[in-house]
Amino acid sequence: MRDIQKILTFCKNHKQFTVFCILALVVIGAAVFAPFIATHNPYEAVIANAEQPPDAKHWFGTDKLGRDLFSRVIYGTRTSLTSALLLVVITLFAGSALGIFAGYFGGVIDSVIMRISDMMISFPGLVLAIAIAGILGPSLLNAVIAIVAVSWTKYARLARSLVLRIKHKDYMSAAVLTGSKTGYILRNYICKMTMPVLIVTAATDIGTMMLEIAALSFLGFGAQPPIPEWGMMLSEGRAYLQTAPWMMFFPGLAVFIVVAVFNLLGDSLRDILDPLCD
Amino acid sequence: MTKKTIASRILQIIIVLFGIGFFTFGLTYLAPGDPVKAMYAANGSVPSEEVMDVMREKMGLNNPFPVRYFNWLISCLHGDLGTSYSLNKPVVSVLLQRLWPTLKLTLLSMILMLAVSVPFGVLSAVKHNKAADYIIRAFSFVGVSLPGFWLGVMLIYIVALKFKLLPVISSDTGFKKMILPAVTLAFPMTAKYTRQIRAAVLEELHQDYVVGARTRGLKESTVLFGHVLPNVLLPLVTLLGLSFGSLLGGTAVVEVIFSYPGLGNLAVSAVAARDYPLIQGYVLWVALIYMVINLIVDIAYEKLDPRTKVR
Numbered sequence: 336m337r338d339i340q341k342i343l344t345f346c347k348n349h350k351q352f353t354v355f356c357i358l359a360l361v362v363i364g365a366a367v368f369a370p371f372i373a374t375h376n377p378y379e380a381v382i383a384n385a386e387q388p389p390d391a392k393h394w395f396g397t398d399k400l401g402r403d404l405f406s407r408v409i410y411g412t413r414t415s416l417t418s419a420l421l422l423v424v425i426t427l428f429a430g431s432a433l434g435i436f437a438g439y440f441g442g443v444i445d446s447v448i449m450r451i452s453d454m455m456i457s458f459p460g461l462v463l464a465i466a467i468a469g470i471l472g473p474s475l476l477n478a479v480i481a482i483v484a485v486s487w488t489k490y491a492r493l494a495r496s497l498v499l500r501i502k503h504k505d506y507m508s509a510a511v512l513t514g515s516k517t518g519y520i521l522r523n524y525i526c527k528m529t530m531p532v533l534i535v536t537a538a539t540d541i542g543t544m545m546l547e548i549a550a551l552s553f554l555g556f557g558a559q560p561p562i563p564e565w566g567m568m569l570s571e572g573r574a575y576l577q578t579a580p581w582m583m584f585f586p587g588l589a590v591f592i593v594v595a596v597f598n599l600l601g602d603s604l605r606d607i608l609d610p611l612c613d
Numbered sequence: 614m615t616k617k618t619i620a621s622r623i624l625q626i627i628i629v630l631f632g633i634g635f636f637t638f639g640l641t642y643l644a645p646g647d648p649v650k651a652m653y654a655a656n657g658s659v660p661s662e663e664v665m666d667v668m669r670e671k672m673g674l675n676n677p678f679p680v681r682y683f684n685w686l687i688s689c690l691h692g693d694l695g696t697s698y699s700l701n702k703p704v705v706s707v708l709l710q711r712l713w714p715t716l717k718l719t720l721l722s723m724i725l726m727l728a729v730s731v732p733f734g735v736l737s738a739v740k741h742n743k744a745a746d747y748i749i750r751a752f753s754f755v756g757v758s759l760p761g762f763w764l765g766v767m768l769i770y771i772v773a774l775k776f777k778l779l780p781v782i783s784s785d786t787g788f789k790k791m792i793l794p795a796v797t798l799a800f801p802m803t804a805k806y807t808r809q810i811r812a813a814v815l816e817e818l819h820q821d822y823v824v825g826a827r828t829r830g831l832k833e834s835t836v837l838f839g840h841v842l843p844n845v846l847l848p849l850v851t852l853l854g855l856s857f858g859s860l861l862g863g864t865a866v867v868e869v870i871f872s873y874p875g876l877g878n879l880a881v882s883a884v885a886a887r888d889y890p891l892i893q894g895y896v897l898w899v900a901l902i903y904m905v906i907n908l909i910v911d912i913a914y915e916k917l918d919p920r921t922k923v924r
Binding site: 451453454460461462463464465466467468469470471472542546549550553554555556566569573576577580583584587590591594595598599 | 629632633636637640641643644754755757758759760761762763766767769770774859861862863865866869870880881883884885887889892895896899900
């Protein structure tokens with residue numbers, strides 16, 4: 336009972352955050368319950384129905400193969416959400432781990448990691464992502480790998496600076512003096528102190544990451560047909576712009592709405608946590 | 614910036630270029646697919662295995678990795694980035710031909726972006742929490758979340774197809790044909806910069822020197838344009854340099870949408886054709902342009918900001 340009360344007061348104090356949280360849950364719900372929401376099978380092609388404009392049967396119309404667009408957009412939520420979350424989590428952990436090692440151990444490890452990160456940062460990310468995704472071959476997983484390869488540096492730098500800030504605090508010296516093992520210190524002191532800031536940064540990045548995956552898929556280096564993915568649906572619809580503009584309109588709208596929800600959620604999360612972080 | 618720091622920056626650029634060169638070369642070495650097959654396939658012929666073997670030997674593809682890398686590096690240092698498989702032309706000349714259209718597009722969209730975001734950002738800050746501020750903030754929020762490629766295609770649909778105001782395909786670099794791609798590129802950036810400028814102006818308006826200027830009885834416009842704006846715009850110079858890089862990468866998507874004959878479009882088709890020399894050349898070039906521009910920006914920043922001279 337008391338827990339529920341606590342949550343309720345929190346929601347009352349942070350109305351904005353609560354609203355965006357609910358919206359994000361709706362998006363996640365759409366992904367999880369896609370089979371129940373979708374009106375058709377997203378993979379089922381009925382050529383006779385190709386390029387139908389939106390009507391009562393096909394709410395968003397149909398694509399060039401006669402597949403129901405509404406169902407494909409709903410299933411696309413799954414693809415976009417899972418790939419964006421996967422991307423954010425991998426980037427967060429890879430970047431943070433490297434940054435924490437660099438900051439805590441210093442010396443050669445620090446120089447090597449930071450010089451590589453310098454190299455990556457002095458370089459426009461999407462260019463390298465295109466090259467990596469193209470060379471590895473087009474697939475959703477390779478697009479994720481390509482974006483991780485260019486975006487881990489941000490987290491590595493942030494984590495390193497956070498570690499350097501707490502490394503020489505008294506309680507750290509006390510932990511070392513009392514003989515704590517390095518692994519224990521990293522887990523219970525460093526991670527606990529740095530993770531909140533890093534996770535908030537990751538949360539604000541979800542929207543951007545979604546856009547980047549959609550962009551790579553749009554260029555043909557991400558999801559491959561017949562997987563329902565918004566960026567790829569947009570590039571499929573591009574050829575039919577004049578005769579079937581709905582094929583472009585709805586997937587794009589879906590990207591916009593979902594990215595906007597996650598951007599707003601990230602912003603309000605930062606507003607709540609920022610005073611605590613500093 | 615002293616001569617010494619400039620020299621060390623240039624040295625750094627060279628080291629980074631070596632690193633990136635090694636990285637891209639390694640990637641293409643590890644990549645699946647056979648460049649010789651790809652090359653013949655691009656020309657539409659399928660020769661016998663023997664002919665391809667001879668070609669592989671001629672191109673040095675049978676050598677071990679260090680030898681190949683070393684050969685590649687030597688020819689790179691001579692300014693020769695190899696021959697494009699798919700276009701059968703020297704990579705350098707292909708890149709040179711495509712460089713100017715992309716730079717032109719990037720510059721035009723930056724000018725557009727500044728022309729919109731500076732007045733909007735300042736207005737939004739001055740009218741803090743009033744109607745104008747809310748409208749501008751809503752607009753900038755939309756801009757941040759809008760996928761650029763979708764905006765581009767919607768612009769084509771509305772402006773070019775429905776109202777026939779501008780050409781659909783921007784196959785050359787006439788001004789009229791550059792408007793839509795430039796707007797598409799500028800839109801998300803404008804949103805970001807409007808936010809940034811708004812935040813910066815708001816912060817400056819709370820500084821003591823603004824209070825001082827106001828108590829001295831200066832006009833509000835003098836305070837704003839004479840005192841606040843220079844302080845806000847200076848840090849922007851560095852940001853612009855960084856944005857230039859993301860624009861160079863970001864043009865790829867827009868160039869593909871509008872069939873614009875720039876570097877990005879070239880890179881995408883190079884990747885699709887597994888044209889490794891061209892991909893390597895593209896990556897190296899963009900890195901070089903980006904770093905040189907940032908160096909110039911940093912030097913310019915020092916010239917513009919009198920405070921850095923005193924130190």
